[in-house]
Amino acid sequence: MSGPRRDPDLVRPYVRTDGRVRAHPDVRLETVVLAASGPSAGLGADARAVMGLFDRAGGGGLAVADIAAALEFPPSAVRIIVSSLIDEGLLTRPVPAGAGQPETDLLQEVLRGLRALV
Amino acid sequence: MTDLIQATSVVPSVLALAAGGTAWRFWGQYRRERRTGDRLREQAAEFAGRQRATEDVLAQLTNGVIPGLGAEAERVGTGRGVDFALPEPLVNTLLAQRLTELANSAAHTVRKVQYDAQTSTNTQITGAQQAAQESSRAAVRAVSSAMVGMASKLSQRVSQGVRRHEGDEAYETLVGIDHPTQQMLLVAQNYVVLSGGKLSRRWPATPMTDVVRAAMGSIEEFERVEHQDLDIAVTSRAVGPVVHALAVLLDNAVRYSPSTSRVHVAFQEGHHGVSVIVDDAGLRMNDEQLLWARAILTGAQRDDINQLGAHPQTGLRAAAALAGDYGFRIDVEAPNPFGGTRVYLFLPKSLLTAAAPPRPRPAPAAAPRTTASGLAVRSRARNTSAPAAGRPAPSRNPADRQDPAPGRPAVAAAWAAGTRSARTQDPSDPSTTPHEGARP
Numbered sequence: 251m252s253g254p255r256r257d258p259d260l261v262r263p264y265v266r267t268d269g270r271v272r273a274h275p276d277v278r279l280e281t282v283v284l285a286a287s288g289p290s291a292g293l294g295a296d297a298r299a300v301m302g303l304f305d306r307a308g309g310g311g312l313a314v315a316d317i318a319a320a321l322e323f324p325p326s327a328v329r330i331i332v333s334s335l336i337d338e339g340l341l342t343r344p345v346p347a348g349a350g351q352p353e354t355d356l357l358q359e360v361l362r363g364l365r366a367l368v
Numbered sequence: 369m370t371d372l373i374q375a376t377s378v379v380p381s382v383l384a385l386a387a388g389g390t391a392w393r394f395w396g397q398y399r400r401e402r403r404t405g406d407r408l409r410e411q412a413a414e415f416a417g418r419q420r421a422t423e424d425v426l427a428q429l430t431n432g433v434i435p436g437l438g439a440e441a442e443r444v445g446t447g448r449g450v451d452f453a454l455p456e457p458l459v460n461t462l463l464a465q466r467l468t469e470l471a472n473s474a475a476h477t478v479r480k481v482q483y484d485a486q487t488s489t490n491t492q493i494t495g496a497q498q499a500a501q502e503s504s505r506a507a508v509r510a511v512s513s514a515m516v517g518m519a520s521k522l523s524q525r526v527s528q529g530v531r532r533h534e535g536d537e538a539y540e541t542l543v544g545i546d547h548p549t550q551q552m553l554l555v556a557q558n559y560v561v562l563s564g565g566k567l568s569r570r571w572p573a574t575p576m577t578d579v580v581r582a583a584m585g586s587i588e589e590f591e592r593v594e595h596q597d598l599d600i601a602v603t604s605r606a607v608g609p610v611v612h613a614l615a616v617l618l619d620n621a622v623r624y625s626p627s628t629s630r631v632h633v634a635f636q637e638g639h640h641g642v643s644v645i646v647d648d649a650g651l652r653m654n655d656e657q658l659l660w661a662r663a664i665l666t667g668a669q670r671d672d673i674n675q676l677g678a679h680p681q682t683g684l685r686a687a688a689a690l691a692g693d694y695g696f697r698i699d700v701e702a703p704n705p706f707g708g709t710r711v712y713l714f715l716p717k718s719l720l721t722a723a724a725p726p727r728p729r730p731a732p733a734a735a736p737r738t739t740a741s742g743l744a745v746r747s748r749a750r751n752t753s754a755p756a757a758g759r760p761a762p763s764r765n766p767a768d769r770q771d772p773a774p775g776r777p778a779v780a781a782a783w784a785a786g787t788r789s790a791r792t793q794d795p796s797d798p799s800t801t802p803h804e805g806a807r808p
Contacts, residue, residue, distance in 0.1 A: 257520065259527045260571050260611070261578050262550060262585035264543045269591045271540040279534060295577045295597055324530040326539035 263327040266296050273329035274336065276343075279315040283332055283341045290340060296323070296331055301340060311344060414457070421455035425467055428452040433471055437478040505563045512559035513568070519553045520569055547585075554586040554615050554683075561612075561686040571607040573721050575599050576642065579607065580633050583614035589622050595633035600642060606719040609690040613698065616683035617646050617711045625650030625708055632706075641716040649706035658702055664688050665698040665711075695719060 264271075277283075285304035293301065303312060303320055318328040335341040433452050452471065458464040526546040530539060557567060574582070576598035584590035602610050621631040625648040636643040653661060663669040664684050691698050697714040704710035 257524045257527050257569070259523075259530075260574060260607070261581045262543075262546055263530050263539075264547055265581045265585045265590060271543060272536055275536075295581070324527070324539075325534055326530060326536070329534075 258322065259324070263324045266323060266327045267330040267334075268294070270330050270334065272333075273326070274333040277314060277329050277333045277336065279318070279325050279329070280313055281332075281343060282311040282313050283336070283343055284311045285309075286340055286342045293340075296321075297335055297340070300328075300331060300335060304341075418457045418461075418463075421457040422463060424455055425452065425458060425464075429467065429471060434474060437475055441478045441482050508559055509563035509565045512556045512563060513565055515556035516553060516560055516568060519549055519556060522549050523553065550586045551588065554612065554619070557612055558616070558682040558686040561689050562682055567608040567612060567690075569608055571604060571611075573601045573604045574607045575601045576635060576644070579611055580614060580644070582607075582611045583618055586611075586615040587619040587622055589627065590618075592622055592627070592629070593618055593631045593633060596635050598635040598637075598642065600637070601721045602715065603719055603721055606694050606696070606715070609694045610696065610713070610715065610719070613687035613690050613696070614644065614646075614713060616687040617698070617713065619683060621646050621648035621650070621709070621711070624648065629706075641714060642720060644713040644715070646711045646713070647704045647706055648708040650708040652703040652707055653700075653709055658700065661700050665691075665700055667692045 285301065285307075290298075290301060299321055300317055303317055314328055314332050315325060317323075317332065318325040321328070323331075332341060336343065429452065454464055454468075458467075523546065526542050526549065529542045530546075533539070533542070560567065577595070579602050580593075580595045584593050584595075587593075618631060618633070625631065629649040631649075632645075632647040634645045634647070636645060661684065664681065665688050667688050687698060691713075695716060696719060697712075697716075699712045699714075700709060701712075702709045
């Protein structure tokens with residue numbers, strides 16, 4: 251792997267995001283996105299790399315963090331790339347943000363239960 | 369008596385004869401001596417003449433010729449030869465021959481001394497000039513290398529920061545720092561190259577697409593660059609120089625074309641290598657500019673750092689120097705189909721490898737991030753303020769979880785590792801379990 255003294259970004263993040271600096275506020279690192287069937291012609295190299303990951307994922311969804319880790323891109327840049335892919339209709343979010351999410355207490359209960367199982 | 373008479377008459381005649389004979393002899397002697405005396409006087413006159421002539425010639429030598437030679441020795445370039453008038457009495461004499469030899473020898477000595485002095489002066493001047501050029505080159509190299517060192521450290525820090533902080537505002541700030549930093553690196557590296565230094569940053573073999581995009585990172589208004597994609601990779605050794613040269617060419621293209629126009633980057637795969645073609649729609653160079661640019665870019669004209677003039681076109685010169693050192697070629701032509709300028713950067717096969725090295729698979733890529741516990745601690749301290757403004761999520765359940773709240777790279781990496789291991793543990797149902805959990 252790259253040592254601590256090597257710059258990991260030959261291609262700078264602002265080039266990857268084409269100068270955009272804002273992601274959708276509801277596209278976070280833990281947000282899971284799914285590939286949608288949209289027109290994929292004329293995509294940039296990074297957009298194609300992201301979409302390529304979904305081909306390998308076999309129809310499943312990927313978290314934004316998954317994508318960032320797989321491509322070794324800065325997570326913030328991936329959030330922006332994913333946001334624009336959502337805008338272009340190539341990715342979708344399975345969960346509308348804030349709608350019908352379970353309560354935090356419930357999730358904690360589930361977590362405790364899971365930990366008890368492991 | 370007659371005897372006496374006879375005797376008295378004979379004696380005087382004998383005496384007269386004797387006297388006459390004596391007188392004749394003396395007369396002859398006198399005439400001989402007089403002739404000898406005349407001859408001696410003539411010789412004396414001749415010798416005196418010769419002596420005067422000799423003195424005259426010596427005077428010429430001491431007053432005219434020798435000081436002339438001395439003056440010639442002092443003032444370089446007053447090329448007077450040995451020239452003195454030989455008086456009539458000395459023509460074809462040994463003395464004249466010797467004197468001429470003496471004068472010629474003196475002149476020769478003077479010329480030799482003069483030549484030696486000139487040569488040694490020239491050597492000294494050349495040496496001094498070289499020393500001055502070398503020291504100014506060393507000064508430029510020292511300053512620019514230091515700048516490159518600091519700017520690339522800053523660049524690394526920004527890269528780490530962009531990975532460490534996830535908030536939009538942090539990203540915007542860091543990127544705002546990063547872009548000028550990359551431009552500064554480009555300028556500083558120009559001077560490093562022109563002062564005879566090497567590019568210090570090393571990169572792995574990189575596909576052409578990313579080489580172009582890396583170059584775009586170093587220029588203003590990179591959004592105006594439209595590029596094709598090519599997966600053929602540039603070898604590790606050449607990545608830095610090619611990125612730098614391309615950045616210079618793109619910078620030129622963007623800078624000298626209208627801000628509404630696009631700069632196009634295309635690839636042409638040939639038998640001997642790959643050409644990168646940069647087209648702008650700017651003012652086309654006039655013939656003189658084109659000749660100059662071609663002379664610079666093709667390396668026909670390589671100027672020293674001391675000869676750059678008041679408005680140094682450092683970029684093009686640095687690109688040309690890199691091309692010469694690493695074995696790629698740059699050429700320029702105008703007008704192109706857009707009425708602007710077209711630049712070719714030709715990479716021979718020796719600088720290319722068939723394909724980019726494979727990207728790291730998701731699992732190994734995620735693994736090192738989870739181990740970076742130090743990063744997570746620090747980012748928690750900084751991140752509590754930033755997301756608090758945007759969203760309330762991170763402040764929940766701090767007590768019974770040692771994992772940080774969502775929204776940070778460390779958590780995200782942990783998430784990635786978790787989903788990855790879940791998928792590998794249950795291959796019959798790949799990648800659904802964690803996502804099903806996220807659905808309502």
